Amino acid sequence: MNALAANECWTVSRRLLGPLESMQRDAIVQSLPDYHGSKVKTAESLGVSRATIYRKIHQYGIITPAS
Numbered sequence: 001m002n003a004l005a006a007n008e009c010w011t012v013s014r015r016l017l018g019p020l021e022s023m024q025r026d027a028i029v030q031s032l033p034d035y036h037g038s039k040v041k042t043a044e045s046l047g048v049s050r051a052t053i054y055r056k057i058h059q060y061g062i063i064t065p066a067s
Helices: 019-034 039-046 050-059
Strands: none
Touching: 019 039, 019 050, 039 050
């Protein structure tokens, strides 16, 4: 497995997302690898709380290598 693959994350769709939810999910999925999977740093970069990031990761079915 290469270094890029180790930092990838993906989603498991649980339901159809609206446009805002899709944008939020995409922002989280794109930001997590930038901060090496750090949910705290991802939350800070997106301007939301750590609790919100954890809730949205669960809500949107986002899978990270560290999950």
